[in-house]
Amino acid sequence: MTSVKINAKIKSSINQKIMSHQSVTQQITPKYIDSLQEKISDIKEQHDGKILILTHANPDGDAIGSAYGLYLGFKSLGLTPTVSCIDEVPTAFKFVDTKDTFTQTPNFNDFKNIVFVDCGDKKLTRFDKNHPEILSDQKFKINIDHHPSNDNFGDLNLVITNASSAAEIVYYLWKKMGVEMNSALATSLLLGIYTDTGGFVHQNTTPDSYTAAAELVELGGSVSKISQNVFRSNDLKQLKLWGKVLEELHVTDEGAAIVGVHKDDYLSLGATRQDLGGVIDLINSMPEVQYSVMLSEDEKGNVKASLRTRKDDVNVKAIAEKFGGGGHVKAAGFTVPQGHLKKEVKWKIVTDA
Amino acid sequence: MTSVKINAKIKSSINQKIMSHQSVTQQITPKYIDSLQEKISDIKEQHDGKILILTHANPDGDAIGSAYGLYLGFKSLGLTPTVSCIDEVPTAFKFVDTKDTFTQTPNFNDFKNIVFVDCGDKKLTRFDKNHPEILSDQKFKINIDHHPSNDNFGDLNLVITNASSAAEIVYYLWKKMGVEMNSALATSLLLGIYTDTGGFVHQNTTPDSYTAAAELVELGGSVSKISQNVFRSNDLKQLKLWGKVLEELHVTDEGAAIVGVHKDDYLSLGATRQDLGGVIDLINSMPEVQYSVMLSEDEKGNVKASLRTRKDDVNVKAIAEKFGGGGHVKAAGFTVPQGHLKKEVKWKIVTDA
Numbered sequence A, B: 001m002t003s004v005k006i007n008a009k010i011k012s013s014i015n016q017k018i019m020s021h022q023s024v025t026q027q028i029t030p031k032y033i034d035s036l037q038e039k040i041s042d043i044k045e046q047h048d049g050k051i052l053i054l055t056h057a058n059p060d061g062d063a064i065g066s067a068y069g070l071y072l073g074f075k076s077l078g079l080t081p082t083v084s085c086i087d088e089v090p091t092a093f094k095f096v097d098t099k100d101t102f103t104q105t106p107n108f109n110d111f112k113n114i115v116f117v118d119c120g121d122k123k124l125t126r127f128d129k130n131h132p133e134i135l136s137d138q139k140f141k142i143n144i145d146h147h148p149s150n151d152n153f154g155d156l157n158l159v160i161t162n163a164s165s166a167a168e169i170v171y172y173l174w175k176k177m178g179v180e181m182n183s184a185l186a187t188s189l190l191l192g193i194y195t196d197t198g199g200f201v202h203q204n205t206t207p208d209s210y211t212a213a214a215e216l217v218e219l220g221g222s223v224s225k226i227s228q229n230v231f232r233s234n235d236l237k238q239l240k241l242w243g244k245v246l247e248e249l250h251v252t253d254e255g256a257a258i259v260g261v262h263k264d265d266y267l268s269l270g271a272t273r274q275d276l277g278g279v280i281d282l283i284n285s286m287p288e289v290q291y292s293v294m295l296s297e298d299e300k301g302n303v304k305a306s307l308r309t310r311k312d313d314v315n316v317k318a319i320a321e322k323f324g325g326g327g328h329v330k331a332a333g334f335t336v337p338q339g340h341l342k343k344e345v346k347w348k349i350v351t352d353a
Helices: A002-020 A030-046 A061-076 A091-096 A166-177 A183-196 A207-218 A223-230 A236-247 A263-267 A279-283 A316-322 B002-020 B030-046 B061-076 B091-096 B166-177 B183-196 B207-218 B223-230 B236-247 B263-267 B279-283 B316-322
Strands: A050-055 A080-084 A113-117 A140-145 A156-159 A256-261 A291-297 A303-308 A331-336 A339-343 A347-351 B050-055 B080-084 B113-117 B140-145 B156-159 B256-261 B291-297 B303-308 B331-336 B339-343 B347-351
Touching: A030 A140, A030 A156, A030 A166, A050 A061, A061 A080, A061 A091, A061 A113, A061 A166, A061 A183, A091 A183, A091 A223, A140 A166, A166 A183, A166 A207, A183 A207, A183 A223, A207 B207, A236 A256, A236 A263, A236 A279, A236 B236, A279 A291, A279 A303, A291 A339, A303 A316, A303 A339, A316 A331, B030 B140, B030 B156, B030 B166, B050 B061, B061 B080, B061 B091, B061 B113, B061 B166, B061 B183, B091 B183, B091 B223, B140 B166, B166 B183, B166 B207, B183 B207, B183 B223, B236 B256, B236 B263, B236 B279, B279 B291, B279 B303, B291 B339, B303 B316, B303 B339, B316 B331
Parallel strands: A050 A080, A050 A113, A113 A140, A140 A156, A256 A291, B050 B080, B050 B113, B113 B140, B140 B156, B256 B291
Antiparallel strands: A291 A303, A303 A331, A339 A347, B291 B303, B303 B331, B339 B347
């Protein structure tokens, strides 16, 4: 009898495994589609077709890509959507901006229906601080996301945690609903998939992600446009700054790659601290390194630290938290207010206070 | 009556267009499959299953990936294949090397049947110089390639010019033949697709390429393994060398990014000229640049030039040819024998002679 029990256990664990490997499209249920379609009809009839699409503050490629992918899809379904984010669209992602919709200051009174996209937490839009009503029962909240931290805070939730990106979910959603997708929509969604997978490289890139990419390229989406805008656009002062940083690179006996950047290092080249973006990932490309740290003085007299690791057993979030910072296990950061860098044998932070 | 003619013309041009957009799998005809299967039976019966797989000298990721993809497939079909290249397998691609097959010095007498893979020209293996018999009628030549320059030099040709890579062709070939593909085979073929598309970015990345990637990942292929080995593995001396190069970067009034590297620049860091690999692509990431040139002294007293462009209307192959070099429209190079670099206002080549 014992063996029967064990078999049942094994069977149930296999079933669970299969469940967690369900394709993105399988997780978009007919019930969900029906509810969303009903909602869309309601928005058309009762609310002049008005729907607000919000994404998280400090938007990345998936935030912008999925938001515009939703915008173009809702538009082709006959709605009048608005895209909004508390921060502006970063230059690298501006090429998908349709220029006829984006606002940092929506009039929330205009909208009964709000989509939260790529928001692992309902507070990530940061609009709720001054506009708590967006999270109240007065609003109907559609929640489309792929973060495991998402607690289904919406009234209609589509949270698929094994999707590479929110954009991948939006793609399979529109496909299932028969939405006509043009090349602009395809490129928006590709932007989300491409950036959240680190260019189809990170472990979250599933066969579904590649299949979505295949079909989006077929629809006229352009990955080369994305990569040129997002990853491959550097200018001379930036490359010279990277050169300066790389020349000063140091690996400690413990295997940490460390580099410090003075304010003058970038100011003397006519560059800004933002021009350092990306160099930490290049530094962290050394296989023998445990983790990488870039310390850089900002223009306001603080020292910012960026940490990266590729090692499974190193948690840079924990390191950053010791200094009052935070982030992810593989990428984190902290700030030392009113600090400056002094070079001794290694770079270290000296606090003014 | 004229309109009928015009219609016929339009129709034929449409047909032609459809032809040129045929999927890779459509271009692998039943006739080809029959001929190859017949050949495989013949090799088993008449030649102890022995087949030699050659790829081009100075092998890139597609050369190695497609060769090992063929090797593993032929093996599962019951043959005894050997992989050979006149140059050794570069370190970055060694992770797909099965270690039980590769040779730089095959005994050509052992092989009646030779596969040439990823060879845009029959002479690109460079074995023919000392072993002209490999191109003679004594050998049965199977030619699998994706370069438009390929003139169908084989006895059995599979040249599909809209495939991203030779590896993509091999994938669809094995799929069509029902070959069982394991994760090692899948990773080999992904290596070819990934490197020849610049990480799924270049214009040659078609929906077929993404579909192949989706299915190869499903079979256990690992893109993150590839990217870690191929693109994201740098060491300290290499990054410091890149830093030195980037600091010296110069953009001419005509929009050419130019940099020169002295022998001492790398020797003083304990690095080699090979450690410069990749930096030219970083340099060429500047959107405003027409083309990029890196001049570097090698250890034998020559100056090598690497040229890159991302502009549609710039042909760096033509520039390289003026100096006796060659390559592709977007990536080319040339060598100035017995030269060295002298820095004046710009970098230029001074010939000793």
